[in-house]
Amino acid sequence: VPRHLPTVSALAGIVEGPAVAPEPLRVRTVTDGKLHHVSASQVQTFESCNRKWWFQKVQQIPDRTDTSSRDLGTEVHAILESYLKGGPTPSMGSPLLAERIAASGLIHLPQPGPELQVEQLLDPPLLFAGETPWEGKIDWLTQPTEYTDPVTGQHWHQFQVGDHKTTKNFRYAKSSSELRTLTQFVSYAYWKALQVWGPGVFTQGGYRIMGTHVYYHTQPENLGARAARSKRVDCWLETKDIPALVSALNRTVADMVVTATKTNQEDVPGERATCGAFGGCPFRMQCTIGRRTMNNESTGLPNSLNSLLRKPVGSGPAPTPVAPSAAGEGPVEQPIPGELALAGWAPKAPVLPGPAELVLYVGCLPLVGPHAGVARPLEEVVEAHSQAIREEQGVVDLRLMQFAAGKALLAGSLRTTPPTGVYFVNRSHEMVAVALETLIPLADVVIQGVAT
Ligand code: SF4
Numbered sequence: 001v002p003r004h005l006p007t008v009s010a011l012a013g014i015v016e017g018p019a020v021a022p023e024p025l026r027v028r029t030v031t032d033g034k035l036h037h038v039s040a041s042q043v044q045t046f047e048s049c050n051r052k053w054w055f056q057k058v059q060q061i062p063d064r065t066d067t068s069s070r071d072l073g074t075e076v077h078a079i080l081e082s083y084l085k086g087g088p089t090p091s092m093g094s095p096l097l098a099e100r101i102a103a104s105g106l107i108h109l110p111q112p113g114p115e116l117q118v119e120q121l122l123d124p125p126l127l128f129a130g131e132t133p134w135e136g137k138i139d140w141l142t143q144p145t146e147y148t149d150p151v152t153g154q155h156w157h158q159f160q161v162g163d164h165k166t167t168k169n170f171r172y173a174k175s176s177s178e179l180r181t182l183t184q185f186v187s188y189a190y191w192k193a194l195q196v197w198g199p200g201v202f203t204q205g206g207y208r209i210m211g212t213h214v215y216y217h218t219q220p221e222n223l224g225a226r227a228a229r230s231k232r233v234d235c236w237l238e239t240k241d242i243p244a245l246v247s248a249l250n251r252t253v254a255d256m257v258v259t260a261t262k263t264n265q266e267d268v269p270g271e272r273a274t275c276g277a278f279g280g281c282p283f284r285m286q287c288t289i290g291r292r293t294m295n296n297e298s299t300g301l302p303n304s305l306n307s308l309l310r311k312p313v314g315s316g317p318a319p320t321p322v323a324p325s326a327a328g329e330g331p332v333e334q335p336i337p338g339e340l341a342l343a344g345w346a347p348k349a350p351v352l353p354g355p356a357e358l359v360l361y362v363g364c365l366p367l368v369g370p371h372a373g374v375a376r377p378l379e380e381v382v383e384a385h386s387q388a389i390r391e392e393q394g395v396v397d398l399r400l401m402q403f404a405a406g407k408a409l410l411a412g413s414l415r416t417t418p419p420t421g422v423y424f425v426n427r428s429h430e431m432v433a434v435a436l437e438t439l440i441p442l443a444d445v446v447i448q449g450v451a452t
Contacts, residue, residue, distance in 0.1 A: 029057040033261040038128060038253055039135045040184035046256055047183065049271035055283040058260055062388070063282045072218055073166040076102045077139075080164050084109065084118045084140055101166065101216050105230035108214045110142055110160070117141040122191050128253040138188045139163045144196050157197065160210040161188045166218050170231050173215045180235040185211040186245045193239050207239040285384050291421055357444045361424040362436065364449030371422045378423040382435045385413045399430060407431070411438040418442045 029036060046053040055061045075098035079090050083102070090103040110116060118140050125133035142160040149156070163184070167173065179185055189209040193201055201207045215231040217223060262268050270289040275281050284290030359371060366372050386398055389409045398406025414435055427433045440446055 028060075030060075030260045033058075033263075035132055035253075035257050035260040037125075037133045037135050038256060040187050043183050043187075043249065043252055043256070046252060046259070048277070049274040049281070050255070050259055051265060051268045051270035051287060051289070052274065052281055052283060053256070054259055054262065054265065054268045055286060058262065059286075061283060061286060062391070069166075069168065069218065072098060072101075076166050076216060076218075077164055080105075080109075081119055081139075084112045084116055086112050101218055101220065101229075104220065105164070105214045105216045105232075108212075108230060108232040110140065110162070115143050122188075126187065126191055126194075128250050129257050132253055132257065134187060134191075134253075136184070136187060136191075138192070141192060155206060157207045158210060159192065159196070160212055161185060161192065162212040162214065164216065165213050166216045168218055170215060170217065173231055174213060174233055176233055176235040179211050179213060179233055180237050181245060182211070183249060185235075186237070186242065187249065189237055190242050190246055193242065197239070201239045202243050203240060205238065205240060209237050209239070211235045211237060285381070285419070286417065288420070291419075358418060358420050358439065358442060359422040359445040360436070360439065360443045360447070361422070362427065362446060362448040363425065364447060365424050366422070366447075375422040375424045378425045378435060378439075379429060379432055381414075381419045381423065382410070382429075382431050385410055385435075386431060389413060407434045410434055414438045415442070 029038075029042070042053060042057065045056065056063060079099055079102040083089060083106070090099045090106065092100055092103045094100050094103070117138070120138040120141050122134060122136040122138070125135065128134050138161060140160075140162040142162075144157060144159040147156045147158055148154070165173070174182060189211065193207065193209060197207060211234065213233045215233070217229045217231075220229045223229060259268055265286075265288065270287060272289055272293060275284060275287075275290045275293040281287070281290055284293070359375075360378070361371070361375055366375055389398060389406065390396065393401070393406075393409070395401055395406070398410060400406070401409075410431060411434060415438055418439060425432060425436055427436055
């Protein structure tokens with residue numbers, strides 16, 4: 001087996017050439033606009049939204065989403081790894097939740113033993129887009145075997161690529177056809193097939209790989225007594241179908257190479273449909289597209305105010321039709337039945353702030369007009385910045401930092417990445433007051449209530 005496997009582009013017939021020795025794998029993903037390595041999860045993130053990957057790997061903005069489910073998944077994974085390597089068998093009677101979850105899926109796993117490759121590193125790595133190494137670790141691999149179908153008489157060379165997946169809901173499980181083209185599975189199947197059978201296998205029949213995902217439910221207490229706590233999905237992929245799939249991955253990695261050179265988010269396409277997926281994109285506060293989707297999803301106002309804004313017109317007089325404003329311009333829009341209507345006021349289409357606009361309502365709320373129902377509490381922004389600083393500094397409360405350093409750090413952070421959008425401000429909160437002082441000079445519009 002060669003130390004470095006052929007480049008993907010060579011396999012796909014795009015470019016012929018020797019493999020380039022990769023840089024050490026543990027360098028940062030992107031430095032100075034150069035992409036050093038990729039992985040299946042990175043490519044899947046890029047496929048879901050180019051800009052999300054850019055925030056994560058090029059801007060290196062920490063992903064602050066809840067890590068508790070990831071921690072449980074890691075624990076379950078470690079128990080299964082130990083089991084497949086010949087360690088203790090997890091028990092359904094264990095007091096440990098992670099062990100009970102792991103035990104629920106044993107029925108779907110191969111027998112542990114020396115024949116099994118567990119936690120197999122992709123080493124030597126595949127090289128994509130000419131020279132970018134593809135990192136990864138396969139949960140388990142079986143040895144290649146031969147099999148003759150008793151019905152068709154077809155003779156197969158085959159092996160299995162398996163992966164453990166913890167999930168809160170089986171609806172997130174892939175279908176068999178989705179699994180067959182899943183980036184992670186395709187890359188692992190390709191790597192192993194190349195190792196054991198060589199490049200010639202991609203142009204001949206009789207060779208195939210089984211992909212297996214075992215899904216472990218992480219909240220078994222939410223399931224009925226008789227419901228399955230684990231689920232297995234299988235697919236088959238013939239080696240002759242791999243080059244087309246790998247060529248597509250190669251093109252994706254080539255796009256990632258280019259995206260790694262970008263310094264402005266507006267030069268990186270975003271995918272609006274992904275903003276709210278899986279609890280919401282962690283970069284919505286930084287993303288000009290994400291912020292707009294947040295504003296549209298929720299007003300951020302108390303329910304009582306929302307209901308006031310949505311109050312039916314009720315018993316008051318019917319709204320007076322408004323004459324066309326000028327000949328030839330067409331009629332002015334009429335109040336919509338059921339919406340708040342004021343005499344002489346004709347609602348206009350909401351004008352949301354542009355991506356670079358910051359509007360602050362200090363001690364007051366916009367009840368009608370283009371910002372009604374759009375304004376969000378500035379506290380959300382303050383909390384996001386404060387959380388980042390707390391984690392960096394290892395403190396629990398910015399107000400307790402010596403020499404008011406916490407306030408200075410918050411002000412500096414807001415000055416560096418000021419928010420955009422429409423916010424209402426309650427300055428009685430100490431850190432919000434600090435934020436307000438910082439942001440007023442940066443805001444495009446500031447409206448202050450006279451009672452404050
Ligand atoms: S907020 Fe939406 S568009 Fe922006 S990076 Fe996240 S998923 Fe992509």
